[in-house]
Amino acid sequence: MKSYLIIGSGLVGRLLAWRLLSAGYSVDILSSDDRLGTGSAGYIAAAMISPATEAITTDPMVQTMGLRSLQLWPQWLAELSQPIFYQQHGTLVVAHAGDKAEMARFRKRAEYTLSAADFKILNQQQLANLEPQLAQQFDNAMYFEQEACLDNRHLYQQLGDILAAECHWQRCEDIDVLTEHSIDQVCQQYFSHDAAKYDAVIDCRGNGAHRDIDKLRSVRGEVIRVHAPDVEFKHAIRLIHPRYPFYLAPRPNNEYVLGATVIESDDMSPVSLRSGLELMSALYSLHKGFSEARILEMSVHCRPAMVNNMPNIKRTKWGFHLNGFYRHGYLFSPAIITDFLNILDGQQDSVSFGEYYDV
Numbered sequence: 134m135k136s137y138l139i140i141g142s143g144l145v146g147r148l149l150a151w152r153l154l155s156a157g158y159s160v161d162i163l164s165s166d167d168r169l170g171t172g173s174a175g176y177i178a179a180a181m182i183s184p185a186t187e188a189i190t191t192d193p194m195v196q197t198m199g200l201r202s203l204q205l206w207p208q209w210l211a212e213l214s215q216p217i218f219y220q221q222h223g224t225l226v227v228a229h230a231g232d233k234a235e236m237a238r239f240r241k242r243a244e245y246t247l248s249a250a251d252f253k254i255l256n257q258q259q260l261a262n263l264e265p266q267l268a269q270q271f272d273n274a275m276y277f278e279q280e281a282c283l284d285n286r287h288l289y290q291q292l293g294d295i296l297a298a299e300c301h302w303q304r305c306e307d308i309d310v311l312t313e314h315s316i317d318q319v320c321q322q323y324f325s326h327d328a329a330k331y332d333a334v335i336d337c338r339g340n341g342a343h344r345d346i347d348k349l350r351s352v353r354g355e356v357i358r359v360h361a362p363d364v365e366f367k368h369a370i371r372l373i374h375p376r377y378p379f380y381l382a383p384r385p386n387n388e389y390v391l392g393a394t395v396i397e398s399d400d401m402s403p404v405s406l407r408s409g410l411e412l413m414s415a416l417y418s419l420h421k422g423f424s425e426a427r428i429l430e431m432s433v434h435c436r437p438a439m440v441n442n443m444p445n446i447k448r449t450k451w452g453f454h455l456n457g458f459y460r461h462g463y464l465f466s467p468a469i470i471t472d473f474l475n476i477l478d479g480q481q482d483s484v485s486f487g488e489y490y491d492v
């Protein structure tokens with residue numbers, strides 16, 4: 134049986150470990166994180182799967198890759214024993230009067246980047262039919278029907294349980310630069326054998342790999358998570374804002390995640406006052422029912438990003454780096470991991486989006 138070592142148990146590491154197990158392989162994990170994954174960017178993420186709205190502000194390739202993931206997510210989630218909240222009602226994009234020029238630009242870019250079938254323009258009545266509480270505040274919206282978001286905490290928990298039961302999983306704080314020698318050392322220390330046992334070692338440390346991956350940078354993101362019994366939004370909502378791409382992702386039981394700031398920094402200190410104010414006022418501006426919401430948490434993590442903000446899949450002397458998922462870990466992972474498994478099996482030479490990969 135083929136055997137793999139995964140280093141890092143955040144979003145990419147835990148999804149990859151699960152898919153390798155599902156394919157019948159043996160997996161060992163070394164990670165500085167706990168079983169819940171609280172030390173990973175993917176744990177605090179809004180977990181939007183938004184190929185169209187992201188492509189508008191980034192790269193058209195984002196849509197191609199994201200649409201593949203959008204097809205794979207429901208199939209993957211159906212394999213889990215408990216249903217994961219997966220909201221497939223799409224994304225509504227709205228703007229306040231003062232940001233109409235930004236909205237007009239967003240719409241122009243949508244028309245340029247996407248096909249006409251990818252979105253609709255809704256008037257107030259159409260918006261009210263879809264999301265009545267939002268139409269109290271906004272008289273039009275753009276609607277991207279083919280987008281989704283999921284309950285990442287529940288996903289993390291279920292995957293954590295599976296991996297804890299089926300993998301050798303050791304918590305280790307002492308991995309720094311990866312070399313054939315350093316990997317042998319940690320394997321000896323934690324598993325009492327060297328790395329030759331593995332068919333490949335796969336590094337999924339996100340920001341933790343910055344000493345190994347040239348030009349890997351961190352992009353700070355701050356989010357707020359609330360419980361708002363007076364708000365009944367069913368769709369993901371993107372609020373056009375001059376500084377941040379704010380989006381509201383619904384969770385079960387009237388919980389909502391609103392994110393996120395995008396700040397060029399590796400600072401993991403708590404949410405700043407300014408960002409807290411911006412997040413809370415964005416929330417309140419979407420619906421007054423948020424005034425009585427209870428703040429469950431305000432969190433920070435950094436997105437691991439390359440210069441072009443696209444994923445970096447790189448073969449090394451000792452295995453592979455899978456990194457650079459930036460703000461698209463949920464959007465890209467199923468597509469990229471599927472291709473990566475084919476590469477490990479020798480069925481595919483490179484990932485479908487060859488220009489972004491270096492395998």
Ligand SMILES: Cc1cc2nc3c(=O)[nH]c(=O)nc-3n(C[C@H](O)[C@H](O)[C@H](O)COP(=O)(O)OP(=O)(O)OC[C@H]3O[C@@H](n4cnc5c(N)ncnc54)[C@H](O)[C@@H]3O)c2cc1C
Pocket residue numbers: 140141142143144145146163164165166170172173174175176177178179180181182305306307308309337338339340341342353354355356392393433434435436437455456457458459460461462463464465
């Ligand atoms: C605020 C915010 C909102 C986001 N919203 C979205 C969204 O809506 N949609 C979307 O698609 N993406 C979103 N993302 C992006 C997504 O979370 C990331 O792209 C994704 O988490 C990257 O996955 P990763 O596994 O590479 O890194 P991580 O999820 O950060 O996992 C890295 C893991 O490696 C471990 N590790 C680090 N260093 C070491 C070491 N030296 N030794 C061992 N283990 C180590 C860490 O503890 C962690 O568990 C968001 C990110 C943030 C911060």
